[in-house]
Amino acid sequence: MKIVILDRATLGFDIDVDIFKTLGEVTSYDVTFQNQTKNRVKDADIVITNKVVISKEIMDASNLKLICISATGTNNVDLEYAKEKNIEVKNVAGYSSSSVVQLSFAMIFHFVQKLNYYKNYVDEGKWQKSAIFTHIDKPFYELDKKRVGIIGLGDIGLNLAKKAAAFDCDVVYYSTSGKNNNSDYKRVELDELLQTSDIVSIHCPLNENTQNLLNFENMNKMKDGSILLNLGRGGIINEEDLAKVIDLKEIYCGIDVVSKEPIEESNPLLKVKNKDRLVLTPHVGWASIEARKRLIHMVANNIKEFISK
Template identity: 55%
Template sequence: MKIVILDAKTLGSDVDLSGFKQFGTVEVYPTTDSSQLLERVKDADIIVTNKVVIDKNALSVAEKLKLICVAATGYNNIDVRSAVEKKVAVANVAGYSTESVVQTTFGMLFYLLMNLRYYDDYVKSGRYAQNDIFTHIGRPFWEINGKRWGIIGLGTIGRRVAEVAESFGCEVVYYSTSGINRKEKYKRLNLNHLLETSDIVSIHSPLNEKTYNLITLNELKKMKRNAILLNLGRGGIVNEKDLSVALDSGYIAGAGLDVLEKEPVSSNNPLLTVKNKDRLLITPHIAWTSIEARQKLIDEIIENIKAFLEGRERNRVDLRQ
């Protein structure tokens, strides 16, 4: 059995990949571009990919291929129709990064809300040493206890964020991006009502035709002036040009983004030239990347391979579309 890991760099150098060796020969590539793909997959029995696109050409060349393991929950980088035709199974991993994303959500919130960059700079610049009192209230902040937290996308991550927000004393409400009615303990609102009344809005939904450009300048203007917006779902849900306008116009107090429409970020992205830089925190799609989450991801992929070889259904993607 030959296993080819196409973009191991996305998994980090500090995770243990040795578990794959129990299945046979393992070829590990840090990254793989389109010009290298066909040569690398042509003899593979199993492919492990995070973001490398496995298209019809790759599937046609990989004549021995039996299983594609996606090192993620989403599998939009796989040509599903061609996989069906070639009778190649696809397995993904769900739920491995929930705690990591939730932790990042609150880390972003407190960084913005409490103006931590400003206060850190204030001390390290030497200004605090010249202060005439023991404290400095240059950027007042408010407590989240008793405030309304609006969640867009109440899936596994959204529910966990809701639980933690409640532990801080927040009132949690949500907007369903799918429109499916489920019995939830939290109050469901339409999008406008959620935006107009929430002090914190966090996005944890997938990107699809219902959520693309869900938040534009029109929606941002409806938010409270002291509200904070967090997007840990997918880039493209928040219109980035409109967000830059909203931040510089003071329509919202701040925004934290772990995802962008184009990743890595384009050099001409309007968010990079926001005037009020203290109002904006952007991280390079790291919310899922705790050490524990990445090792759990690897362990789950190994279990998916074991299940496939033993003829068991485990995290198998339903390719009938």
């Protein structure tokens, strides 16, 4: 089997991918641009792609038998046409739940504990000049009894819910599909979740039901001082509206995903005036060392299962 890895760099060079060499003849490219894809996959039996698009045109110009997506999302592959062509498509799921939730809490603690402010206070030499032993001019609070509203109670959302409950938080959720009924947590409608939660965390897929789910009107109703996190998909929050809300009222936002990645210089979130209210990270929630090792193992298993048929 000829195996082609199209975007090796997205997996991180600290992670060993030699396992694929035990499964076939491997050709690896760090980055593949759109105009390079056709030539690179034309002789491949199996292609591994994270974000490189495999379209109808690419499939027609190849002899592909298996497309392995090294991610959970499948929107970079024309699934219907792959089925028509009898090309199997396999993704991976559940590998990054702990990693995403860990970044969620890192963002929560960043805003709750005001560590940046207090670190800077000491680094700038102000503590040694103080007349008293402490300095508490930037109020912070405890998570106990705070309401955490989770949008999308799938594997990641449920992981967050369990860990928030361990901090004695009141957890509620909104089901974007309308089909999730988890008896362990209270299900509420979106407006109630946004208006009553101290922390709102998004962990749902991007689809026709969730595109621009959060907009100026409903975000503007969030509590002053509340925290909004998006570690789901860019596009679930209208970014232009979010930039306006951040500068109009006191809400704090941790954003790991945007509608176009890498982020464009024209993205309104880069122009927010109240930068202390916004933490932007470059889509790293999924990418702990452990999560990426699990991902490679799962992709390899997908290939092994295909070969063994």
